[in-house]
Amino acid sequence: xxxxxxxxxxxxxxxxxxxxxxxxxxxxxxxxxxxxxxxxxxxxxxxxxxxxxxxxxxxxxxxxxxxxxxxxxxxxxxxxxxxxxxxxxxxxxxxxxxxxxxxxxxxxxxxxxxxxxxxxxxxxxxxxxxxxxxxxxxxxxxxxxxxxxxxxxxxxxx
Numbered sequence: 617x618x619x620x621x622x623x624x625x626x627x628x629x630x631x632x633x634x635x636x637x638x639x640x641x642x643x644x645x646x647x648x649x650x651x652x653x654x655x656x657x658x659x660x661x662x663x664x665x666x667x668x669x670x671x672x673x674x675x676x677x678x679x680x681x682x683x684x685x686x687x688x689x690x691x692x693x694x695x696x697x698x699x700x701x702x703x704x705x706x707x708x709x710x711x712x713x714x715x716x717x718x719x720x721x722x723x724x725x726x727x728x729x730x731x732x733x734x735x736x737x738x739x740x741x742x743x744x745x746x747x748x749x750x751x752x753x754x755x756x757x758x759x760x761x762x763x764x765x766x767x768x769x770x771x772x773x774x
Contacts, residue, residue: 620690622725635682702746710767
């Protein structure tokens with residue numbers, strides 16, 4: 617099975633922008649740094665040269681990673697959901713029923729997920745539970761240790 621990178625259109629656009637910047641701006645800067653460092657002569661003790669070559673390697677690795685992600689991107693579409701349903705790219709607020717604590721999250725593709733920043737993957741237990749659900753609905757999520765946690769959706773922000 618071909619590996620896929622699920623993401624929103626917004627995230628795909630950001631990856632393309634980053635790739636364009638790295639190819640058209642950053643690599644030119646590094647090439648200029650290498651050229652300048654070469655003019656200093658002896659490469660064995662040329663810290664500027666080695667630093668620029670290291671940076672070039674890191675940027676090349678990131679370019680390869682971005683090209684891979686872009687070529688295998690699968691857009692998670694929000695248009696198959698009603699406007700009043702949690703859908704990919706939408707933000708939502710939920711309340712933990714047991715502890716009466718409200719949290720806000722944004723539903724994103726797996727490549728964009730960052731729970732600390734409030735970005736929840738559509739493939740995570742919480743993401744699967746809220747996808748397609750409406751304000752007022754209660755969802756159940758299996759937490760570690762097979763404990764069931766109940767959340768009430770209180771708001772959906774498109």
